Amino acid sequence: MQRTLSRRRFIASAAAASVLPATLGHAGIPSSSVLGFPGDEPSAAPAGSVWDKAGVIDLTHSPFAKLKTVPVRAVTIEDGFWAKRRATNINSSIPSMHDELVAHGRMNNFLRLEGESSVSQTGPVYSDSDIYKWTEAVGFSLQTADHPELRKTTETMIQEVVAAQEPGGYLNTYYVGDRKPLRMLYPTQETGHELYNIGHLLQGSIAYYRATGDRTLLDAGIRFIDQFLIPGYGPGKNQKGIVAGHPEIEMALVELYRTTGKREYVDLAGYILRGDDRIPLTSGQITYMFCGIPFTSRTKLEGHAVRAMYACCGATDYYLETGDADYWKTLNHLWADLAEHQLYVTGGVGAREAGEAFGDAYELPNARAYGESCAAIGNMMWNWRMLAASGDARFADVMERALYNGINSGMSLDGTTYCYRNPLAFDPSGDSRDRHSPEGHIRNPWYDTTCCPPNLERTFASLPGYFYSTSEDGVYVHLYDNSKMDWQLQDGKGLQMVQTTNYPWEGDVKLTVSPSAPAEFAVYVRIPGWSAKSTVKVNGRQMEGAEPGKYFAIRREWSANDVIELSFDMTTQLLKANPAVVEDHGRVAFQRGPLVYCMEHLDQTDQQYGMNLTYFSTHLGAETSARFEPGLLDGVMVLEHPGSLSHPVQAEGLYFSASKTERLQEAPTTLKLIPYYAWANRGPAGMQVWIPYKNV
């Protein structure tokens, strides 16, 4: 039994919240208030963030970032594909997730430490992190627009969290009471998620600080690091060593450095990334946790997929600040492993349910794909950092693939249910259902391990920050949707960019470029890897040389209202997989623009054989037609393609002579496909991304 904080209490707490110092909203914010922390020594390190000028991560002063982030608040996403998803996120997902977190006792875990609740601790060791990740989602949302009630609720929650912090800086609702002696022991460091929780606290607090200027939670995080972690733990002789257990703290520490300017946090991240050989670890732990040995000794992606992705994020952040060439070498090697052997066509990663892990090279099962939403998000976050380090469009291609497909599938269209797993085939009558859900549903409003829902929420909330970067010589355009950027070039010159498009349904994008005064600089427009033939026009004049999977640089003197017109190739592509991917043998996947498609059984004309899609095949040589259906799944472009439906052979048993196949009867049919992200929004149905083909 656990006490439930009701909706009533939610509102009551919000109403009782004190007014915090920072005024909210875009206007009226003291916009150059660099954090000056008491006790900070003057240092040669670059200054910390200007709090309301930071992007998803803040690369303003990162010496090895070729591309600098643009503030989330500088970009407004307007009516279109992502605006709809983001409205659902703020209006439905974030509030309902709050209620779920409260109803499942996750805030009670803090309140009980303050004598406000007598019920016992609830949820797994990483439960605190879900509160922090939700706070981060709020923080990113408030960087776009104020939501006063949500802000007040969050302020109250932050106060309740901070009140649970011990005088020595320790903050965790699990390792208290009888479990206090277990704190930071080596077995606890490996499995207890103490630093994972704090990493999320830091990320959440930084996003909230960057939205509001409110540093209450951030200060609590800094106290944990400065007063508890650094004095007791680290490489020193009088310190106990650290192993991350679940990587996350590394990138959080680098972001804390970027926020405060205190170099010690980068050094601590580097120490954790190197691993401490005083800590005894088995080879199984080293594989699974993706930490504990020098990051630069890694040669492949393996073990728990989210851990590996977060470790790669932290290592790239560390590279962006230090330029350590060994890191860059290792990161590129691991990225090649990702792209050549481990990446689902949906941008998801992590093939295996056992250990939520990467499989062997080319081990990419479909129905049994794990493809945890968090792992796809980690993949996007990592590629975002690699892109910043290099300006190489291949990282943006992977980012876009993950965002539109394997991440976007994680949240239902109404924003109230979530996928933990994102398989590429599904049989609701079969065994391969979601084992995280007692009912076997693939989408659920809550998971006892509820890492994915707030992770999806923070991702959609931070999306404006991923559209653009600046470079020394101009501006990069990474993503396409109706939007406005109001920011500046690195020389401080103001720059507005306006996108008008029906992307991803159509391939035309109009970009209006308006510098505050005429100036020569480059606009780098991303030509997606999937666009075989693209055209680029500037003020009506066609430019030559746009290549798929590259940024196309348009270097000229720009004046207000110059227009770039992009036209991408939206021809539907039938993709094959490398023959070493055994489950995709003899199958194709459909992709149109950035969107990967799937068949759901309930869209097919032939409704025989229950919900089983096994007996459909597609004709390789035929043409695909695309048609927008405004009433379907909040409006999607559907694909239709000729195919066949054969009679089942199940009566023949598990194995049968190939010569008996001739007896199968086949009927022509038309396959209807929907974007993968929109699957499982209309009740149980068979689904498949990879469809058997015939050479017709």
Added chain:
Amino acid sequence: MQRTLSRRRFIASAAAASVLPATLGHAGIPSSSVLGFPGDEPSAAPAGSVWDKAGVIDLTHSPFAKLKTVPVRAVTIEDGFWAKRRATNINSSIPSMHDELVAHGRMNNFLRLEGESSVSQTGPVYSDSDIYKWTEAVGFSLQTADHPELRKTTETMIQEVVAAQEPGGYLNTYYVGDRKPLRMLYPTQETGHELYNIGHLLQGSIAYYRATGDRTLLDAGIRFIDQFLIPGYGPGKNQKGIVAGHPEIEMALVELYRTTGKREYVDLAGYILRGDDRIPLTSGQITYMFCGIPFTSRTKLEGHAVRAMYACCGATDYYLETGDADYWKTLNHLWADLAEHQLYVTGGVGAREAGEAFGDAYELPNARAYGESCAAIGNMMWNWRMLAASGDARFADVMERALYNGINSGMSLDGTTYCYRNPLAFDPSGDSRDRHSPEGHIRNPWYDTTCCPPNLERTFASLPGYFYSTSEDGVYVHLYDNSKMDWQLQDGKGLQMVQTTNYPWEGDVKLTVSPSAPAEFAVYVRIPGWSAKSTVKVNGRQMEGAEPGKYFAIRREWSANDVIELSFDMTTQLLKANPAVVEDHGRVAFQRGPLVYCMEHLDQTDQQYGMNLTYFSTHLGAETSARFEPGLLDGVMVLEHPGSLSHPVQAEGLYFSASKTERLQEAPTTLKLIPYYAWANRGPAGMQVWIPYKNV
């Protein structure tokens, strides 16, 4: 460090062994000495075994066995396919396994309890079972022929084992000393394998007793059950409950009943099969352990494959003694699950490495197949019991499939190395190597969990017992090889059967039937399921009505030297799998007679692309040719079939447009295939059973 018992010590101990009461060898044995155990009450239960008249299991008095076992010693396998494997087993495998067991301290574990060794306990909790399973292999071997030195060695080992038994009957080398308080606690019952060990002790001791009349080890097993287990554990109010943890004890208890006539052992097996609801178990444990709830409530195969197979063996044994219809219903339902959803074409079972477990229905990956040798053996043992209960040839078909393929592959041709996993595809340069071996070898002389090697040894040693059964109205012929049976019909009339054949390379079998006096009875000859067209002749006259996958009954008056001639259809079959088996999509497997074939890379004419078989395909419409190669792999029939080799597309990356496929160049080639059981005997090579096909 552990003390190693050297080969020298082996011989010394053997020489020092005392002479045991039973005289050995076929001649001179008091052949009707039913065990009379002190304290046995006279009972209405059928008498126990005649010790030297028992089969693999002894169904002489089992009321629900339609078929009765024939003694192992009544059948002599002569020169041919199995004689060679069995000679290797007794001359190479069993002696070298003894040395491995001793070298790895498994006997020391007993000696240290007798003060004979000061080194500490070695190996996992189930280490004792490997000694017992090895003893069972010796026991079955001695039922065929005496091997005096091996017998002496075994007598010494048995004395050393029995000397470690405690006065109260407890016998286990792991739960001693500091671990003594853990004995039979519920966590220990679930994971500690105490009863698994004792189950194997009973099976080993019964096989050894049936070979030699020596009941030293058997008495020790009975003391454990009578003095320790039954008084302390069971369903009674003053007993603690039992959960098998790893099923095995169930079938051992039923066999102990068959050996002693003491009905209490069947009742105890039934109690364990029902599960004791006083023992708290999680649903995960219930799935994984395949015990702890009523066996009759099971609806599918799941969890640890060996546990599930052994549980099914025990449940079938229980049915054979009790006729409980609920058991028969459940067993048939589970068998249908096996045959329709879970059976590899090799007869192996257990798809997943994680938990060594059954996967979902149709989850039958190839390179990642687990297919533990022990699970295939459990599958054969279960089907043997189902066959006895029913006389239905479908069980014999599965038994033969497992024996010739997924079991036979488990032991190298020279008998000194073993497969733990038996995958259906292999890339020695890839990741999917054997994780039980530090070097990643698929065949190893020793595993720290060395369950499979002695399991393979006991199976080959017991093989003569699987060839025939008797029924009320005659005799059943299950397996084919050069052999002689010298036994009797159920009415006591003597019967000799002589098989002459070149099976499995050729499909002709000559069976000479010689009753001791002319008599009318039925000879049931098995028509294998794979033989589409079979002919049966009696004394040269063709009989009508032989159907694949059935026993063909020849009921007539038989006289000495009557001849049955069988001719089976050895046309190579190209098999497809049910389309729900996603990894077999677009692929075929080759089967000829009972043998499933595979490609090894080193047999192919085209040796490009390292050891990777990915780029070969086979032509569906073409003819296969078969040719015996006496010098290859101890003599095998090889298959040759037209195919193609295409250039690799790896340069195209993980995914590529289907239209680019046209650029692939293909060259015709001839694929060469060898029997699956013989793979991995010539150094590392790529291997695949399921080969991509083209409709050429």
